[in-house]
Amino acid sequence: MSPTPVEPPENPVARVVVDVSLPHLDRPFDYAVTAAQDLDAVPGARVRVRFAGKLRDGFILERAADTDHAGTLAPLYKVVSAEPVLTPEVDRLVRSVADHYAGSYADVLRLAVPPRHAATEKATRPQRPPVAPQPGDGPFAGYPTGPAFLAALRRGDSPRAAWQLMPAADPVGDWAAGLATAAAATLEAGRGSLLIVPDLRDLDRLRVACRELLGEQGFVALTADLGPAARYRAFLAAVRGDVRVVIGTRAAAFAPVRDLSLVALYDDGDDLLAEQRAPYPHAREVLAIRAADVGAAVLIAGYSRSCEVQRMVNRQWLIPLVAERGQLRRTAPRTRIAADTDQALARDPAARAARLPHDVFETIRVGLAAGPVLVQVPRAGYLTSLVCQDCREPVRCGHCHGPVRAGRADHGADDYGRTVMLSCRWCGRMLPQWQCPTCGFRRWRAPVVGAARTAEELGRAFPSTTVRQSMGGSVLDRVPSTPALVVATPGAEPPADDGYAAAVLLDTGLMLLRADLRASEEGLRRWLNVTALVRPGEQGGTVIAVGDTGSRPLQALVRTDPAGFAARELAERAEARFPPAVKLITVDGRTESLADFTGLLEPPEPTEILGPVELGPNATGDVMINRLTLRSPLTVGNRLTAAVKAVSATRSAKKAEGALRIQVDPVEIG
Template sequence: MSPGEPGQPTLFGPAARRRRAVPAAPAPNETGPVAAVAVDVPLPHLDHPFSYAVPAALAATVRPGARVQVPFAGRTEDGWVLDVADGPLSGLRPLRRLVTPVPPLTDEVAALARAVADATAGTLVDVLRAAVPPRHAASEKAFLASSSPDGAAADVPSGTGGTVATVDPGPWTACVGGEAFLRRTAAGQGPLAAVRLPLDVDPWQAVLVAVRAALASDRDAVVVLPEVGDVEACDAVLRAGLDDPSQLALLHSGLGPTVRWREFLRLRTGRARVALGTRSAVFAPVGRPGLVLVWDEGDDGHVEPHSPGWDSAAVALQRAEAAGAGLALLGRARPVRTQHWVRTGWVKDIAPDRARRRAGAPRVVVPDPADPLEVHARVPRAAHRVAAEALQTGPVLVQVPRSGYATALQCRRCRHAARCPVCAGPLGLTGSTGAMVCRWCARPAPAWECPECGGRHVRAGVVGVVRSAEEWGRAFPGTPVALSHAGHRAAAVDGAPRVVVATPGAEPPAAGGYAAALLLDGDLALARRGLAVEEETLRRWLAAAALVRPAPAGGRVVVVADPGSRVVQALVQDAPELLADRLLDERAEAGLPPAATVARLLGTEADLAGTAADLRHEGTLPGAAPTAPERVAVLGPAPAEDGEGWQLLLSGGAADVRRATRDLLASRSAAKAPGRVVARVDPHDLD
């Protein structure tokens, strides 16, 4: 027997490769179980189920929701079993392997993922890739060893609810209609509401009460937050307040694959009934959803950056409505889209009355419009005076909208923008003694010279958070100054006098609340490009104001911006609904989201030129090219901002725009058109 023959050990060279047994093809005219499988190939023209024969060895374990491997286009691909039914097996290839004995998908989540893919002109497998975390085999094996002997998923009870327990409304009494929402949720109903909390109410206590109401109805709860830090803070409150903390499971990327998959399995098998996590937790496989709660739905942390770009607030609304569960869009601001849902009657508005708002909010101070020194100063005298007085009783928060040191430089003599001589990008400073560096190409510019006047000295056009901290340290010598931004977030601070300089979203809470907050560079924040700039600026200001003591306790907020701005007036009145109503009217008149649906296509000029011609019924793509309905307006192509290439916009009714976008992407995929076109329906960053 020579080396390499069967039965002979191989001493040198690679060992003989072991092949996995492939199930035999079914015999002609044979019938049996047939699986409808969504193959994990993210091509739009393949976004439909394929039929496969279920081998006899897998017939007892393959069921809807299972993860399998199938032969596809000469390769082995993963897939999701959407349905299993008896039928003819002739001509069908058999499934190759069952990946996990626990079907990751529930019927409810599978239907939800399909609805989300249709609403965003995406593919089902793209949505499922975000809905189900990556499998971790070792943790799954350990989990199943401590579970049922056969390793099967537990059947979650599907009753109509048990005895309704009395739920203490707690902070929900501050909102008109809050107690009624809790009663309906605890009774097994599905109220849909946009809930605006007063600024002095702890949001995690409100989340706890809502979760207890869902559990009282013998149903489960899903809580979705924008950031991991929010999840950690809410987790501490829920574990302290729930009768059985083991019913809580966390789902976010910071857990690591081992813990995340174990937590997912706890929810899937019914061992946990409350899912708490970031945006993908909106698809958590709870048994019977009774509440879907989203905190701060206007935060862009709820937007999925990968295709097809869904956001958890819209998905939560779809899920709650389909499952008959309660929906609570909980926050302190009011996004325009949420106001659109309120105006159309889709969701109910729950908010505090005027007296309760004023009692829980700090007093807002704006510059005197009659004093030019107040209006045009970066830090007016009134702001400096408020800070000095507040430091006598506690910490002061200073919110700066830009990170870095000096992010936009100007010629000191003529105020011409300082730009890179190589790529024309904006120059900036990394510190008080650092050299000028291009923010685009990172090249230093030590010998910069103004092309307009020949000047060699610059001034800061936009001051960042680092330089602001230096300036406040000089303004109040001897007072501690803390810095908090995305790259270096400070923890919670105590109630001792100090100045905390932070960027939006990175403000640490203070024990007992801040004595005052200064919102600097408001006009700069409002001058940014984008459709949602005004509502986003107000959301950031309200988040900072919520960290300040209420007006009866002496809390004050100074906003340095044009006093006549409608955003400033909404902050003064603590009435974000009024701003959202005005913006909604303007968008309806202009045909912009959410009053109309807009799809944004990004690509190269050549790709979008052919796409636009095709959508305008000129038929440039080979084969059966799609055309946009007459009710869909095709705008562009035109250069996109921020170096994103070119863009093409489709505007019209929701069904028409989504169908036109899906047909276009499927046609390009089937025809193997060159280039790449990326689509987003109602993008949050639309300019």
């Protein structure tokens, strides 16, 4: 008996994206689908293909009836799994993010789709009960436009808001409850939500809030820190539509949420939201690109406001969701700067020069009578910039406004007998006759951070008080409401049961002197996050900062005005041509590689090319790394990114020696 003939596939061509990061191969390739593979070779399925003589992993993007390839197509080597794990929406997102950051599709795809766990994929699909979200407005009830925002989500609309949280240990400032409430409102409309936070501590807090409103089975947590099986199980629950709410860290920004209608992000200024692998995408930008593509609602929440979010507000892409000023004054802790009055200076004449002035000890003493007191100390080892010896203004290049460094001079000494020379980190210009543009002084200094003694000093000052430390590899989860001193570094501050009675911000000037454009923005963000752990002003909550009373970030902290500070900061960056008011791309590599890159680059006008300048040796110490900085107006930013990506493809095709590290809109600029 002759075998039953097999019908040829209706669409015999599979367009496959191959796991190859070479820029000149950043496109799909066509393969033939055999009759035996027809049913399993669905769009989104994992496959193995022969590429350049080797077997490589890939994903089917689509099936087609014909191809532009002139010769005979090679068949798919194997369909690894018929599970469609790459959805069309995520495919578009991956391509958009790769183009936005001058990266390759394959590099972004590795961030979007986790490795397969065969046993988990073949296991019986778990049954999840229907989710009945708890109704209510939660923290949004304390904001004038909060209930309207939730009502829009329940209708299935797509509002976009920058939620300025009230910084206090009060229900109206509970960001986790707010994000869970927004997800529940979206779920009432039968739509999906994606909630992103910076780290695992925040994720644990959000998990508790979602459990209260959505139930244990109403959501999944997706993060790279999960084991292979748990991560893939959560991923499958999302891609199959078993759950409509996904929470996670930056790795979850690409999660395949079914019927996505809300993307939410907490504390977008946290640098943990920036991916550390090429092409270094930021979760905020990934979510913005995704929301624009699918028409989803957007909620970016934070106690502070980044310049990137302020720019979105200025463009009216985001609408501010803020509290009434009167409510903010009643709820926020009472915040002041040490030695800010003539009376305080008369009592303690050395207050402005002291690291621990009398006002600090008085605040701690009063606070300990009511509960725990938090003391924030800048982390030892922060990179600080050079400052004017007289007025403490950061030293900047007069040509490009870039940061300045000090190095040993090749010959002689400067006018003050120092065998060092100033040079710009961006454009490389030497600055032998630097003069402060603010006060005219010509001397500069490099402050040194030293905060290791703080816990011991406070322990001696308050001998009968428990002193707890939270820093480095020993971060406390929570502290009880009993009186105690808690000394913590930025980002390691543990919440307290019922909130802290008081908080002290030490060495604020040192936090502002990091060699980074975002130092002031980051300092205010850190301080407001501490303020949010303190009891409301109505309950006696107090925050005191030790620093310059004229400091703009500290004044914004006292006024609880992060929006005003962000608006002014953005305006000044626009004047000085700094991101996000301009497009900035850095290219790091060997001198020869950068010269080759510059020779091939055809940047749009007007584009500034700054450098190259030396950064220092590589990790092994055998190669000197240099940096080239490209800067252009936003109007031609996309063209500049495309030009940089084209050079990468050209160098890849001709197998040019010397790898280059390209970062578009880098988080750290210094």
